[in-house]
Every structure is written in structure tokens, then in C-alpha cells.
């Protein structure tokens with residue numbers, strides 16, 4: 529079963545989204561702050577990470593940078609989740625190393641599409657604006 533690490537500090541959002549994704553056939557590992565999220569990512573090596581950007585202790589940007597800088601987790605796809613829909617938020621998330629960006633409240637069908645695309649190896653499918661070519665990935 530594909531395992532998703534869901535890092536979200538809002539209990540209601542985490543429980544609701546976790547249930548919806550479980551119903552889609554994913555095993556959901558919950559984490560409630562950035563520190564716990566990074567720790568669980570290292571321990572559990574999930575197939576994909578859903579990263580709220582506004583998190584206590586370590587925010588989503590910093591958590592993503594930490595995971596990207598760690599060989600064991602550098603290759604795990606990360607989808608940023610945020611209530612803000614500004615272009616600057618999207619760009620900041622991608623600059624931190626996220627592969628895709630979803631605005632909350634999450635549209636589950638669209639999120640699942642993005643998850644499936646990333647799990648199939650289609651990285652950076654959600655980048656809307658053309659940017660510089662992606663850096664060569666190690667491993």
C-alpha cells in the first residue's frame with residue numbers, strides 16, 4: 529500500500545484529509561508539526577509527503593529544505609498545502625523544493641490526481657509558469 533506522510537498542524541484538517549485519503553486506498557501517516565514530520569519522514573520513508581506550509585516548530589518551507597538536503601529523503605515527492613493561493617506562495621514552495629502545490633480547502637479528486645502523477649514519477653507536473661530547467665537530481 530502506498531504510504532503518505534500528512535504533515536498538518538490543524539487537527540480537524542489533518543483528520544478529515546487523512547480519512548479522505550485513506551478512503552482512496554492510501555496508508556496515511558499523520559504528523560502535527562514540522563519537527564515530527566521530518567522525524568517521521570526519516571523513520572518511515574513514505575512514498576509521498578503532503579506538507580502544510582504553516583507549521584509550528586519547523587515551517588513547511590524549512591522542513592522541505594531539510595528533507596531535500598538529506599539523502600534518505602531527498603527523492604520523496606512533496607506536495608505543499610496552503611490556504612494562500614498567491615503566485616508568490618506557489619513559487620516559494622517550489623523554490624523550497626516542493627514538487628507541487630495545492631490550495632486548501634483541498635479538492636480531493638485533484639489532489640489524488642497530483643499524488644498519482646508524482647507517484648508515477650512525473651515530477652513538477654504542477655508548475656504552471658515556465659522556469660529554469662530542473663537541477664540534475666542525485667539518485
Ligand code: MN
Nearest residue numbers: 537580582583
Ligand atoms: Mn498550518
